[in-house]
Amino acid sequence: MVPDPATYPYARPALTVDCVLFGLDAEDLKVLLIRRKLPPFQDQWALPGGFVRVAETLDQAALRELREETGVEDVFLEQLYTFGEIDRDPRDRVVSVAYYALINLEDHPLEAGTDASQAGWFPLDPVPALAFDHRSIFTLALGRLQGKLRYEPIGFELLPAKFTLTQLQGLYEKVLGQPLDKRNFRKKILKMNVLVPLAEKQQNVRHRAAQLYRFDEARYQQLREKGFSFEL
Amino acid sequence: MVPDPATYPYARPALTVDCVLFGLDAEDLKVLLIRRKLPPFQDQWALPGGFVRVAETLDQAALRELREETGVEDVFLEQLYTFGEIDRDPRDRVVSVAYYALINLEDHPLEAGTDASQAGWFPLDPVPALAFDHRSIFTLALGRLQGKLRYEPIGFELLPAKFTLTQLQGLYEKVLGQPLDKRNFRKKILKMNVLVPLAEKQQNVRHRAAQLYRFDEARYQQLREKGFSFEL
DNA sequence: ACAAAAGTGTTCACGTTACACCCATGC
DNA sequence: GCATGGGTGTAACGTGAACACTTTTGT
Numbered sequence: 001m002v003p004d005p006a007t008y009p010y011a012r013p014a015l016t017v018d019c020v021l022f023g024l025d026a027e028d029l030k031v032l033l034i035r036r037k038l039p040p041f042q043d044q045w046a047l048p049g050g051f052v053r054v055a056e057t058l059d060q061a062a063l064r065e066l067r068e069e070t071g072v073e074d075v076f077l078e079q080l081y082t083f084g085e086i087d088r089d090p091r092d093r094v095v096s097v098a099y100y101a102l103i104n105l106e107d108h109p110l111e112a113g114t115d116a117s118q119a120g121w122f123p124l125d126p127v128p129a130l131a132f133d134h135r136s137i138f139t140l141a142l143g144r145l146q147g148k149l150r151y152e153p154i155g156f157e158l159l160p161a162k163f164t165l166t167q168l169q170g171l172y173e174k175v176l177g178q179p180l181d182k183r184n185f186r187k188k189i190l191k192m193n194v195l196v197p198l199a200e201k202q203q204n205v206r207h208r209a210a211q212l213y214r215f216d217e218a219r220y221q222q223l224r225e226k227g228f229s230f231e232l
Numbered sequence: 233m234v235p236d237p238a239t240y241p242y243a244r245p246a247l248t249v250d251c252v253l254f255g256l257d258a259e260d261l262k263v264l265l266i267r268r269k270l271p272p273f274q275d276q277w278a279l280p281g282g283f284v285r286v287a288e289t290l291d292q293a294a295l296r297e298l299r300e301e302t303g304v305e306d307v308f309l310e311q312l313y314t315f316g317e318i319d320r321d322p323r324d325r326v327v328s329v330a331y332y333a334l335i336n337l338e339d340h341p342l343e344a345g346t347d348a349s350q351a352g353w354f355p356l357d358p359v360p361a362l363a364f365d366h367r368s369i370f371t372l373a374l375g376r377l378q379g380k381l382r383y384e385p386i387g388f389e390l391l392p393a394k395f396t397l398t399q400l401q402g403l404y405e406k407v408l409g410q411p412l413d414k415r416n417f418r419k420k421i422l423k424m425n426v427l428v429p430l431a432e433k434q435q436n437v438r439h440r441a442a443q444l445y446r447f448d449e450a451r452y453q454q455l456r457e458k459g460f461s462f463e464l
Numbered sequence: 465a466c467a468a469a470a471g472t473g474t475t476c477a478c479g480t481t482a483c484a485c486c487c488a489t490g491c
Numbered sequence: 492g493c494a495t496g497g498g499t500g501t502a503a504c505g506t507g508a509a510c511a512c513t514t515t516t517g518t
Contacts, residue, residue, distance in 0.1 A: 011286045012244045015327060054243045054325045058316030082314045082329050084290035093286045095247060097314050097327075166469075183472070184508065207468040208515035398497075415499070416481065439495040440488035 013084075013093040017062045018049030018134065020080070020098065020141035021072065023105040024158040028123055029174050030105070031138065033130070034069055035118040040090050041131030047138065048119070049096065062099040070119050076102040076157035080141055088133045100141040102157035149175055153194065153230045156215040162198060164210035165189070172232065188232065194220045245316075245325040249294040250281030250366065252312070252330065252373035253304065255337040256390040260355055261406050262337070263370065265362070266301055267350040272322050273363030279370065280351070281328065294331040302351050308334040308389035312373055320365045332373040334389035381407055385426065385462045388447040394430060396442035397421070404464065420464065426452045 021032040033045040048069040052061040059077065066072050080098040088094065105121070122128060127138060149155050155171050156163075169185050189195060196216050201209040220230070253264040265277040280301040284293040291309060298304045312330040320326065337353070354360060359370060381387050387403050388395075401417045421427060428448050433441040452462070 010283055013247050013284060013286055015245050015247060051242055052245060052316070052327070054245055055318065057318055058314060058327065061316075079313060081311060082290060084284070084293075084329070086287065086289055095284070095290065095329075097316070164470085181508070181510085182470090183510085186471080187473095188507090202470095204517095205469080206517045208470045208517095210470055396497085413482075414497090415483085418498080419500095420480090434497095436490090437496080438490040440490095440497045442497055 011093075013095045014089075015052045016049055016094055016096040017052055017058060017065060018047045018083075018096050018098050018137055019062050019066055019077075020047055020100040020138055021066065021070065021075065021103060022100065022141075022145060022158065023103050023108075023121055024171055024174065025105045025121075029158075030121040030123055031127065032070060032072075033120060033122055033128070035120075036131055044131045045122075045128045046131035047098075047134045052097070058097050059099075062097075062101075066101065072101075072103060072108060074103075074108075076154065080137070080144055083133060083137060085133065096137075098137045098141065100144060102145075102154060104158055104160050106160050146176055149232070151229060151231050153215060153220055161214055162200065162212040163214075164202060164212060166210060168213075185232075192223075192228075192230065194223065194230070243325075245327045246321075247284045248281055248326055248328040249284055249290060249297060250279040250315075250328050250330045250369055251294050251298055251309075252279055252332040252370055253298065253302065253307065253335060254332065254373075254377060254390065255335050255340075255353055256403055256406065257337045257353075261390075262353040262355055263359065264302060264304075265352060265354055265360070267352075268363055276363045277354075277360045278363035279330075279366045284329070290329050291331075294329075294333075298333065304333075304335060304340060306335075306340075308386065312369070312376055315365060315369060317365065328369075330369045330373070332376060334377075334386060336390055336392050338392050378408055381464070383461060383463050385447060385452055393446055394432065394444040395446075396434060396444060398442060400445075417464075424455075424460075424462065426455065426462070 023030050023032065032048065034048050036042055036044055036046050048065055050061070050065045050068075052058060056064065058079065062077055063075075066075060066077075077099055078101075080100050082095060082097045084095045086093060088096070124142065127135070129135075130138065145154075149172065155168065155175070158171055158175075159167055165186055166182075168189065169180055169182065172185070173180055194216050195213045196219075198212045198214060200212045202212065203209070224230075255262050255264065264280065266280050268274055268276055268278050280297055282293070282297045282300075284290060288296065290311065294309055295307075298307060298309075309331055310333075312332050314327060314329045316327045318325060320328070356374065359367070361367075362370065377386075381404065387400070387407070390403055390407075391399055397418055398414075400421065401412055401414065404417070405412055426448050427445040428451075430444045430446060432444045434444065435441065456462075
């Protein structure tokens, strides 16, 4: 039950969002971190994030902070968990709604925004020491990503719109940290009927050019309504 | 990045918790609702919940509200999602961290607390009209419960400590809304080795007394570390 | 011609599904 | 003795895992 805020007697915790932004490049999965300009944790690495304003939703706040601090615009974004330990910020009671986000590094090179003196992509092992409880947030985000990858088609967010099956397999291997069998992987993913082959192949490779595919989102939604579930 | 709250220029949203408490009785799965004493949504049904205090964590706030409004003490509680739409409360900007909770109705009969004029258990179809965006919260909670039930052993939270395989199967059928094959269900769950048969049988039933089991939490954790995953 | 990655099928083991009858107990 | 739910095995089927060679392209 919600008492009338006009008569609400308690002090309010502050409310922030923090974002774990994952990107995939040719080598491996990376996470975006910001170097803090101010205390506490001055000059330490931290997740991009900031205070939620009263006139924006949580999702909007997360997108705004990502834009302001990293210049990133079009990302897949999903709420992760809300962190409310009492002492997670040494200055004040701050509750933070954490998000994870996925982006394709080939199409979106990083440009640091104005809020941060530095921003950079870091490989996952090891992740540098992080401010606040950001390591816990990061760890939870990675676990969620690994989990969701298995039963929802979110991996495509980390790839360019047109991709090869080898790229897709590589993505799964890098994120899950285990090798997969090429033939079985292809059989399984193609049988799902959510990938459409394009009338186009790889260019400028010094080996046999691979078929390019795109993920058919509409087809996926259609199948999902009939009880189909993506699983790898 | 988190600016110093001392110099923080923005108004703070209010922060609440709301709980979707599920209980299972002999007939079906039920949800606990509170009748609101005050406007807005006066006399409508709502989820138990209330404001988060600065000196308590989110989990503590959820447990406190459950205790105050329903008298319930020992529950399985897990954070669900944080709702931050701007107009979800007509009076003020209120962000709410939603939880879902599971309880065994046989061991814990309801006693309404002081905060609510009425509280009651409702079957799920149909759920009555709810205040605020509580229907969305409820719907998400039910989906989460159904999803988690399949790959985590949380169902036992809805049963008494000692239960029969038929009770367990009934729980799965009621929550997932589909019939299961008795022999296959038993084979599968027993093969997991997380149920221990007790030296005890049902009493006072007018048919063959069933074997009682308990869930072996320690064994489950042990198996889980070796890569085992509960699945039904 | 050689290096490099693309592409392709079959076999086997295992897990999932479907299915029907006898047993113990209380009334 | 009858009504009620408890308890059990097997066969067919489908899915997942293991595994190696030929093709295409650029240099």
